[in-house]
Amino acid sequence: MSAPIVIAGAGIGGLSAALALARAGKRVIILERAAKIEEVGAGLQIAPNAGRILAGLGLESALAAVALEPQAINIRRGRDGSVLARLDLSDSGSRWGAPFRVFHRADLQQALLQAALAHEAIEIRTSARVGDFTERSGRLSLRAHGEGGVEEIDASGLVGADGQRSAVRAHLFPTERDAPYYSGLTAWRALVPAELAPAALRARESNLWMLPGAHVVHYPLRDGSIINVVVIVAEEPRAADGAAILALEGPELARLLAPKGPGADLLSLVQAGASWRHWPLFARPPLSKWSRGAVTLLGDAAHPMLPFLAQGAAQAIEDAAALGTAFLRLGVGVEAAFADYERSRIARASRIVRASRRQGDYFHISGPASVARDFAIRALGGRGMLARNAWLYR
Known part of the structure; x- marks a missing residue:
């Protein structure tokens, strides 16, 4: 052997x-x-691009049983939640050979x-x-x-x-x-029970909110019963090696995010998180x-x-x-x-x-440049944004 x-x-x-x-x-x-x-x-x-591979390894049935397929990705202006572009994912399977899926890890x-x-x-x-x-x-x-x-x-x-x-x-x-070295960015992560989230944010869709020096991503998991929320902020390391893992309650993280001007629904979603875990993002x-x-x-x-x-x-x-x-x-x-x-x-x-x-860097633009970015996203639209990333999915 x-x-x-x-x-x-x-x-x-x-x-x-x-x-x-x-x-x-x-x-x-x-x-x-x-x-x-x-x-x-x-x-x-x-x-x-990864879903096709997992299906080829014989995992399609097992994955379908635990996955949620978001119907769209909404790119939002962080200060008021306006949808700049809606990326329709409903035909992902026919277009790229596998759907977009989200999982609990x-x-x-x-x-x-x-x-x-x-x-x-x-x-x-x-x-x-x-x-x-x-x-x-x-x-x-x-x-x-x-x-x-x-x-x-x-x-x-x-x-x-x-x-x-x-x-x-x-x-x-x-x-x-x-x-490894600290990237200057930290992710705060939480799972929020869907019933505690604002009603407007409970749809089976992924959302990206762009703020100056920060952005937030959230999407539902486990048949929509919980919402996975990740807040990415530029910040100094919280320990000498930048690797401390801390926790904050929702109102504390909302206060940290508030100076960046998040919209009311987004701030409510952050406040609903009972415990936010701190994950410094490292690079090599x-x-x-x-x-x-x-x-x-x-x-x-x-x-x-x-x-x-x-x-x-x-x-x-x-x-x-x-x-x-x-x-x-x-x-x-x-x-x-x-x-x-x-x-x-x-x-x-x-x-x-x-x-x-x-x-x-693009997500975190501030000032007049962010206005130009938002205009460009609106002009490109959902289909254009998906086409721009097609090289990833093919």
């Missing part, structure tokens, strides 16, 4: 990669640091986890992490640290899908210049290579991106598909497959990282 490919991390990217590799005939071991596989956070948007991860657990070629170990690893004569030897001590694993390859602060990336690129320097020999990176470990195009999870899923395709196309050579995977993905992922940052 051939040596397995080890994946560090059982997040959305790691589980998707395991399913794609198993589909390509590879044996996979996932090492997950946490004792229990459960997603933190709240809402997650999956655009058609835990629901999506559980669907992926159950599919992985059911696959005979995939083994998942919790309370386990990748330690040191070495390559000799085309073989990869790595140490897995778990509750029972340290185990030596002979692997054919290693995929670092262990997030923005990836330990695998740190082994590949051990330099201070590659460390772009990489010109993701792989070295039989070791490669995937998802946030390779290309962490700010969330302003809602493509972070989608790009990890695209990575997973490209990884599986490389093995189907090239056969059993791990180094060649990893190199092919990197070549097929690095330009697109890097482009989306840059575009996501620019999108955030």
Whole structure:
């Protein structure tokens, strides 16, 4: 039996990669640091480019059971809620091969986890992490640290899908210049019971409100019973390393947001959040290579991106598909497959990282420039805005 490919991390990217590799005939071991596989956070948007891949992995029925399909995206002027453009999503499936969907993160991860657990070629170990690893004569030897001590694993390859602060990336690129750094932006996240939200904001639609130096995104989840709300603000770090996780009650966050002039409905929605969690947004320097020999990176470990195009999870899923395709196309050579995977993905992922940052800057424009931006969005309209982003979804 051939040596397995080890994946560090059982997040959305790691589980998707395991399913794609198993589909390509590879044996996979996932090492997950946490004792229990459960997603933190709240809402997650999956655009058609990732939805098509998940359907191809046999997950369509499982995902349809837990997803909500918003019928539109409303781009709003933050100070009064005026809709500048309404992007109709009702024909996404026929246009791009999959609908736009929103999920509670835990629901999506559980669907992926159950599919992985059911696959005979995939083994998942919790309370386990990748330690040191070495390559000799085309073989990869790595140490897995778990509750029972340290185990030596002979692997054919290693995929670092262990997030923005990836330990695998740190082994590949051990330099201070590659460390994560605070972007200057923070996300405040909450789940609001739908009955507490303003009636005008309970529709099965996604909404983006643009304010000077801030923006807010919200959409319903779990059959409309809750509303996922994310408030992004430019602010100084709240601890020396910028990584403190704090919490605010709704009225406190509303007071923080009020100087930016939010409309009454938006302010009411923010006030309705019982507890807002503080998530500083970090970035890392772009990489010109993701792989070295039989070791490669995937998802946030390779290309962490700010969330302003809602493509972070989608790009990890695209990575997973490209990884599986490389093995189907090239056969059993791990180094060649990893190199092919990197070549097929690095330009697109890097482009989306840059575009996501620019999108955030665009949302946060203030003064006369914001008037010009709003006019341009009105002139382009919903169909024009969707067409502008079609390169993401095709």
